[in-house]
Amino acid sequence: MVAPRRILVVDDDDAILDVVRMNLEAEGFGVDTAADGEAALNAFDPRLHAMAVVDVNMPGIDGFETARRIRAASDVPILMLSVRDSEVDKAIGLGIGADDYVTKPFSPLELVARVKAHLRRYNAGSGSGEDDETEPMIEAGRVRLDVARHEAVVGGEPVDLTATEFRILALLAAHPGRVYTKAQIYERVWGEDFGGDYSTVQVHIPRLRKKIEADPSEPALIGTVWGIGYRFESETSA
Numbered sequence: 001m002v003a004p005r006r007i008l009v010v011d012d013d014d015a016i017l018d019v020v021r022m023n024l025e026a027e028g029f030g031v032d033t034a035a036d037g038e039a040a041l042n043a044f045d046p047r048l049h050a051m052a053v054v055d056v057n058m059p060g061i062d063g064f065e066t067a068r069r070i071r072a073a074s075d076v077p078i079l080m081l082s083v084r085d086s087e088v089d090k091a092i093g094l095g096i097g098a099d100d101y102v103t104k105p106f107s108p109l110e111l112v113a114r115v116k117a118h119l120r121r122y123n124a125g126s127g128s129g130e131d132d133e134t135e136p137m138i139e140a141g142r143v144r145l146d147v148a149r150h151e152a153v154v155g156g157e158p159v160d161l162t163a164t165e166f167r168i169l170a171l172l173a174a175h176p177g178r179v180y181t182k183a184q185i186y187e188r189v190w191g192e193d194f195g196g197d198y199s200t201v202q203v204h205i206p207r208l209r210k211k212i213e214a215d216p217s218e219p220a221l222i223g224t225v226w227g228i229g230y231r232f233e234s235e236t237s238a
Contacts, residue, residue, distance in 0.1 A: 006030035006048055007115065010040040010066060011055035011081065016104075020053060023108040024115065037061025046074035050119055053111075054098075056082035056089065064096055071097030075150075075162050077118035081106070094203040099164045100190070101200070117191045122163045140173040140232055143212070143221065154212045154221075164189065165208045169232075172222060176234030179225045205230060 005028065009020050012035050021031045032049070034040035036058050044052065052070050056063035067078050079100040080093040090101045099118055102111060138145040144153040150166055152159045161169065167189045172180065180188075182201045190200070209216040223233045 005050055005119075006032065008032050008034065008040060008044055008049045008052045010034045010037070010053065010058070010063070012036055012058045013055070016055070016081075019108055020111065023112050027112055027116065029115075037063065037066035040066050041069055044070055044073070046076065049074075049076060050122075051077045051079070051115060053079045053081060053115070056080055056084065056093065064092055067093065067098050068096040071162065077115075077122050077163060079111075079114060079118065090199045091203050094200060095207065097162055097207075099162070121167065121189075121191060138170055138174050140176045140234070141221070143169070143173050143232075145170050145173060152212075159211050161208070161211060164204060165211065168204055168208055169212070169222075172230060172232035176232045179229055179231045181229040185229065 007024055007029050009017060009024070009031055010033070011017050011020070014035070017033045017035070021033055024031050032043055034043050038061050040052075040054065041061070052067070054063045054067050054070070058066070063080060063082070067080060070076075070078060077100070078098040079102060080098045081102055081104060082089060082093070083104045093101045100114055102114065136146070136148050138147065142155045145151070145166070146153075147170060150163070152161050152166060152169065168185060171185065171188050172178075185201050205222065206216065209219050209222055212221055213219045219233075221233055223231050225231055
């Protein structure tokens with residue numbers, strides 16, 4: 001079955017909708033547009049849409065709530081757009097399950113490149129890095145990952161992870177005990193050069209811990225190596 005190549009774009013600015021739509025259609029994507037959160041939620045179909053691009057500042061249901069509801073219905077990539085460039089806004093967007101955050105004004109070519117990169121990783125089932133691309137199964141302690149099926153099991157229980165959370169866990173669990181810096185995690189998982197913004201990684205790690213750790217405040221699976229980064233705790237490194 002061919003993966004859907006239809007994208008939902010949500011923004012209350014008609015000019016931005018037109019620019020994003022034209023650039024995505026030029027790359028062969030089908031595009032549906034919505035001018036507010038309510039229209040977006042009515043239009044979004046998890047069987048049809050491969051990704052959602054959502055503006056933060058909209059009347060009525062704002063972009064954060066729109067993205068949260070889309071995430072509750074689907075694990076497709078979500079990219080947030082905003083004129084606000086604060087760390088708090090980025091943390092909120094990534095914290096509700098978005099995969100990326102782009103600040104306006106943006107380059108349409110850069111936006112399209114990010115959309116394509118997210119879809120490549122999502123359709124591949126794992127973006128855990130070139131070392132791990134050929135590993136169909138990853139087993140480390142209590143964690144078992146079926147990369148092809150995008151399924152995670154922790155302690156014998158299935159865990160519902162977003163595509164980004166799955167990629168982070170796959171990267172770390174494939175090499176227990178190996179320390180990855182925040183820059184390395186970003187470059188492997190997001191597929192882009194690290195620009196020095198740690199918030200993207202720092203938001204996703206706690207969300208992942210909440211889903212896989214018995215006590216997220218005392219993580220036993222994903223350890224922090226202070227001043228360096230994170231590692232999956234093997235028996236010898238724990």
